Amino acid sequence: MVYSMTGFGRGKKANDCLTITVEMKSVNHRFCEVTVRMPRQLLMFEDKIKKVVLQYVKRGRVEVFVNVEGEGLxxxxxxxxxxxxxxxxxxxxxxxxxxxxxxxxxxxxxxxxxxxxxxxxxxAGNEEIEQLLIDATHEAALQLKSMREAEGRALINDIREQLSFITECAFKIQMFAPEVSEQYRERMVKRVGEFLQGMIDETRILTEVAIFSEKTDINEELKRIHSHVEQFTAAMGSGAPIGRKLDFLVQELNREINTIGSKANDSRIALQVVEMKSALEKIKEQVQNIE
Known part of the structure; x- marks a missing residue:
């Protein structure tokens, strides 16, 4: 299961003397950070609250707010x-x-x-107060996790669509690529023929085309794009926190797409590169919010 890093949860527990409400919200963060704001009489339980939250959250910045109503403290x-x-x-x-x-x-x-x-x-130092606080924290953290899970599903669905689009673009480029060298050879023959009035050195032409083909070869980049997409898909089904791994794969995909763009000597390939970069930018935004 993939989780978003944004969410909100609320828990409420009460006895005859007081009511404890725990609210927590989480946002994007590179690591896992939990801060707690509560009445000073409850500060002794801060570490226990953090341990509860860490059972449900592995990455993100979580702010916990504890409110107490009543006279039991x-x-x-x-x-x-x-x-x-x-x-x-x-x-x-x-x-x-x-x-x-x-x-x-x-x-x-x-x-x-x-x-x-x-x-x-x-x-008061009442054990019942501590239990109410911990129970309310569990309830809020569970709601937070549920919301992060729902948002995570939406993120993954969108990422899958963008990955599918990138794969389609890569296949189109793969079809266009062989034509680029042939078109270059035809242009060379035409230009040299015009310049030399039909006297063409076929060997020289083939050499130039071979050099051009080597410089513009994008087969390795296309293979790596397909490999990164497969790794991306596998990671999303792993069930572990994957945000950092996906962020790394986004960088690798971006590198390969840029390389293809720099080698491309064809307007059709250039167009597909633009489309892939647009889709990858959307993925990057979504990945920033994944645990």
Whole structure:
């Protein structure tokens, strides 16, 4: 199966206290890179999230976004500075005695004094939260993989069409090629005959045609084009990540097509070279998006 490198996935899990939503999107990348954005209380699970994603993705840049709704991530706790509270109380009692006052000191007064109480948040550290997070990540990654698979099928179908077109062009060139030398010989005979008024050195003509044929011979290039197309087709059915291999084959095909273009001394062959290069450019764009 061939996978695209672009896709999107979403997973959502919840318990009585909170809901965890994991979203991830992937784009083209030369290697495999995973980045995670999440609440700081969950940072301890970052490596586990990345390991889950890497079970489904072998190449591409994946961005993971974790959102938490609810109060289950932290627990609120009241802290009392008993020493400070005691100091406040002693000071108020001393003030009553020193100034002959009869004011009662109440608990509400004491607890409203600055610095006596503080509400702090503690991380819950709940194993259930971790399991919800991992399950949501699996669900999102599975959706991502499914979307990448569907896009991969579309890419492969288009690539197969372009490869078939390149093969057809190569066969046409193969049919035109033998005629090029013959046409060159006829032009040579005509020009030399006109110049020498019919006195033609047939041996010299054959030598020139042989040299021309050697310079313009494209049989090896055509064979390599057919070989690269076969390798391309075989790779697409291998089931392994093939993006880099296909990118290499595109470069090799481009090299052979350019060589044929530089050797071509025929308008029909030149036209087929242009058509092949156009199809190969489309393949190149598609290959850039294959895992």
């Amino acid at each position: 932290t627990k609120k706790k009241l802290q009392v500075d008993w020493q400070l509270l005691s100091d406040y109380y002693q000071s108020l009692q001393e003030a009553n005695e020193r100034f002959s006052l009869q004011d009662r000191v109440t608990l509400s007064q004491l607890f409203s004094l600055e610095g006596v109480t503080e509400i702090v948040e503690e991380e």
